[in-house]
Amino acid sequence: MKTHTIVALLQDRPGVLSRVIGLIRRRGYNIESLAVGHSETPGVSRLTLVVESEDVEQVVKQLYRLIEVIKVSDVTDDPTVEREMTMIKLHAPPAVRHEIISMCSVFGARIVDVGTNTMIIEMTGTPGKVENFIEVVRPYGIKEMMRTGRIAMVRGTRGHNASEYVEPTTNGATVPVLN
Amino acid sequence: MTKPLTGAQIMCEALIREGVEVMFGIPGGAIMPFYYAMWDYRDRLRHVLCRHEQGAGHAAEGYARATGKIGVCIGTSGPGATNLVTPIADAMMDSTPLLAITGQVGSHVLGKDAFQETDITGITMPITKHNYLVKNVDELPYVFKEAIYIATTGRPGPVLIDITKDAMQKTTVPNWDIKLNLPGYKPTYQGNRRQIREAIKLLISAKKPLIIAGHGIIMSGAHRELQEFAERLRIPVITTLHGIGAIPENHPLCIGMPGMHGWVHVNRAIQECDVLFNIGGRFDDRVTGKASTFAPHARIIHVDIDPSEIGKNVRVDVPIVGDARLVLQALLEDLPPPSELAELHTHASDWMEHIREMQDKHQGKQQYKNRAAMANMALPPHDVYEALSRTLNARGNYRVVTDVGQHQMWAAQLIDWNAGPRTHITSGGAGTMGFAVPAALGVAIACPNDTVWAIVGDGGFQMTNQEMATIVQEGLKNIKVAVINNGYLGMVRQWQELFEHKRYSGTPLSGPNFAKLAEAYGWKGLTVERSEDVQDAIDEAYATDGPVLIDFRVEREVNVFPMVPQNKSIGEMILSESQA
Numbered sequence: 001m002k003t004h005t006i007v008a009l010l011q012d013r014p015g016v017l018s019r020v021i022g023l024i025r026r027r028g029y030n031i032e033s034l035a036v037g038h039s040e041t042p043g044v045s046r047l048t049l050v051v052e053s054e055d056v057e058q059v060v061k062q063l064y065r066l067i068e069v070i071k072v073s074d075v076t077d078d079p080t081v082e083r084e085m086t087m088i089k090l091h092a093p094p095a096v097r098h099e100i101i102s103m104c105s106v107f108g109a110r111i112v113d114v115g116t117n118t119m120i121i122e123m124t125g126t127p128g129k130v131e132n133f134i135e136v137v138r139p140y141g142i143k144e145m146m147r148t149g150r151i152a153m154v155r156g157t158r159g160h161n162a163s164e165y166v167e168p169t170t171n172g173a174t175v176p177v178l179n
Numbered sequence: 180m181t182k183p184l185t186g187a188q189i190m191c192e193a194l195i196r197e198g199v200e201v202m203f204g205i206p207g208g209a210i211m212p213f214y215y216a217m218w219d220y221r222d223r224l225r226h227v228l229c230r231h232e233q234g235a236g237h238a239a240e241g242y243a244r245a246t247g248k249i250g251v252c253i254g255t256s257g258p259g260a261t262n263l264v265t266p267i268a269d270a271m272m273d274s275t276p277l278l279a280i281t282g283q284v285g286s287h288v289l290g291k292d293a294f295q296e297t298d299i300t301g302i303t304m305p306i307t308k309h310n311y312l313v314k315n316v317d318e319l320p321y322v323f324k325e326a327i328y329i330a331t332t333g334r335p336g337p338v339l340i341d342i343t344k345d346a347m348q349k350t351t352v353p354n355w356d357i358k359l360n361l362p363g364y365k366p367t368y369q370g371n372r373r374q375i376r377e378a379i380k381l382l383i384s385a386k387k388p389l390i391i392a393g394h395g396i397i398m399s400g401a402h403r404e405l406q407e408f409a410e411r412l413r414i415p416v417i418t419t420l421h422g423i424g425a426i427p428e429n430h431p432l433c434i435g436m437p438g439m440h441g442w443v444h445v446n447r448a449i450q451e452c453d454v455l456f457n458i459g460g461r462f463d464d465r466v467t468g469k470a471s472t473f474a475p476h477a478r479i480i481h482v483d484i485d486p487s488e489i490g491k492n493v494r495v496d497v498p499i500v501g502d503a504r505l506v507l508q509a510l511l512e513d514l515p516p517p518s519e520l521a522e523l524h525t526h527a528s529d530w531m532e533h534i535r536e537m538q539d540k541h542q543g544k545q546q547y548k549n550r551a552a553m554a555n556m557a558l559p560p561h562d563v564y565e566a567l568s569r570t571l572n573a574r575g576n577y578r579v580v581t582d583v584g585q586h587q588m589w590a591a592q593l594i595d596w597n598a599g600p601r602t603h604i605t606s607g608g609a610g611t612m613g614f615a616v617p618a619a620l621g622v623a624i625a626c627p628n629d630t631v632w633a634i635v636g637d638g639g640f641q642m643t644n645q646e647m648a649t650i651v652q653e654g655l656k657n658i659k660v661a662v663i664n665n666g667y668l669g670m671v672r673q674w675q676e677l678f679e680h681k682r683y684s685g686t687p688l689s690g691p692n693f694a695k696l697a698e699a700y701g702w703k704g705l706t707v708e709r710s711e712d713v714q715d716a717i718d719e720a721y722a723t724d725g726p727v728l729i730d731f732r733v734e735r736e737v738n739v740f741p742m743v744p745q746n747k748s749i750g751e752m753i754l755s756e757s758q759a
Contacts, residue, residue: 058490064363
């Protein structure tokens with residue numbers, strides 16, 4: 001099954017993420033990663049979804065059925081910049097620290113915490129590069145690992161500014177606030 | 180308006196502003212403030228007290244399906260709300276505009292497992308078009324307006340509003356100056372003109388064209404346009420279960436119902452056709468059979484207001500997203516003059532002749548009458564339908580609500596549906612047993628001048644028959660119930676007979692004396708056991724000024740044919756037990 005990267009703009013209302021996840025689950029699509037946060041426009045969130053599906057067009061159409069989903073794009077074949085961040089707590093006794101530090105510099109990773117026998121490393125890069133880095137440090141002993149999931153942005157003038165889809169209301173809010 | 184109102188009063192005002200006149204519900208702790216306020220609006224907002232929230236939900240669906248207006252149902256928190264789940268799911272599957280209003284525990288105890296607390300917005304997320312949890316009284320005017328707008332526009336569907344008790348009790352000065360802000364909800368109504376011309380091109384070049392008319396024709400009120408379009412091109416029209424009434428069955432171009440219990444000539448025509456034009460149907464698996472084998476020679480044109488339906492179940496050559504009526508109007512505008520349709524007309528009349536030949540060979544109605552096996556039966560179900568069909572068409576002004584199962588398929592097959600849209604109402608997509616009696620209650624309120632027949636099996640009837648009391652309390656005299664009583668969950672038994680070695684596991688079904696039960700509720704109850712008494716009973720039902728139930732004790736093990744076994748091609752129909 002092909003992996004697709006989908007970017008969506010959502011109205012920032014309570015429960016919207018749960019609606020998106022529920023829909024993906026009940027339609028039987030497989031989520032590889034999902035990342036969501038504020039966009040450039042207040043009241044609008046931007047989501048990056050990586051799914052496995054034979055029929056991505058149907059995934060996009062189903063997402064559009066959700067009232068709060070404003071815009072959905074399958075950017076899989078578009079020129080994009082994709083990034084993912086990971087934090088790794090590595091077994092790092094003093095003897096191997098030097099080695100780890102030089103490995104980090106090759107990958108542009110940063111050491112953000114050092115304990116008596118551990119180090120926390122922060123690394124940002126394309127999903128492939130993150131994957132590589134994890135394999136390289138794995139032999140030292142990974143105690144904990146966390147990944148943010150992929151975020152993707154279309155290069156150049158393509159892509160969508162959230163304000164295109166949202167009309168400001170008289171009170172200045174872009175969408176009615178429903179708490 | 181500067182007067183402060185309670186949240187509950189605002190709810191009543193909001194409903195009246197949206198044209199709501201009737202609500203079906205049951206009060207309880209968390210929804211009590213709404214009922215308190217409702218008392219002051221009782222001359223403008225009629226409340227119908229049902230006996231179970233499921234009944235209230237189906238009654239609201241019946242009201243909506245008969246009128247096209249929004250149906251409103253009410254339940255309290257917890258079990259009151261969860262009892263609405265089935266009708267909400269039913270409305271979702273059948274695109275019925277439904278507003279479910281539920282009370283919720285006070286916001287200070289929300290999330291603390293308070294008495295009668297249930298996360299109904301979480302539960303109904305997958306079965307509503309949208310839903311809301313309102314904790315702030317100031318949001319009520321906006322939420323009610325948006326909810327009803329969403330439920331009734333685009334592809335209609337159910338919307339639920341869950342309101343905390345304190346939000347109903349607090350007062351505020353409502354702001355009715357509402358501008359909806361729904362950047363993600365912009366239904367497409369006008370079909371793409373280029374695609375419309377493409378569709379016409381395809382239809383004109385067809386030698387064996389077919390139209391499938393679905394629920395969208397009924398909901399958008401496109402029956403006149405459909406008929407004109409079919410007549411101008413002379414294309415045969417198939418009506419799906421929910422498309423019944425889109426074109427009268429006595430119209431020369433109407434050929435009947437497709438699918439699992441559709442007619443042989445209809446399914447064969449689909450398998451032979453070269454252009455298939457589906458307007459407002461969603462290629463449900465009960466229509467297509469095994470989808471990969473469906474209409475193998477056809478180029479398919481699909482009109483649907485919901486883009487996600489297009490290409491979901493079958494491949495489509497010309498997709499048109501839009502409202503059935505507006506698309507048909509555009510198609511009619513763009514049709515070439517009759518001189519350019521001559522070739523199509525020639526092909527179409529040969530094609531129609533071919534379909535009618537197949538029909539003469541296989542038509543089930545006649546076939547049944549001639550079947551020797553039926554000659555020995557005291558009351559074959561078909562005799563009930565024959566009498567009903569004759570009577571309904573002779574008397575006119577009727578609505579028929581059916582439940583789910585054998586009786587439902589017989590009704591769709593054997594009654595001559597000539598009276599137009601919204602006269603046949605059933606639970607199609609969800610297949611909800613127990614739909615008919617409460618839905619008929621809603622229809623009877625919506626259509627006081629029509630006689631409303633609920634045709635129901637003895638299984639479905641025993642799921643929701645408590646609403647007979649509601650019907651009496653509301654003084655509804657225009658309801659007649661025909662129980663097709665065969666002492667089985669008949670459709671399941673049929674599958675067991677045909678495909679599971681007659682292992683009648685969990686299907687034999689007893690019941691009370693339904694006529695006596697009806698009498699106990701204050702209805703007239705009749706029992707019919709022989710074919711020769713059917714017509715008299717129906718006439719007596721009409722002569723009675725009040726609700727009447729007729730218990731038709733039909734032959735127990737009769738099957739619905741034709742039938743396409745599940746997941747088989749619709750070309751592989753079985754016509755009798757011996758072919759299974």
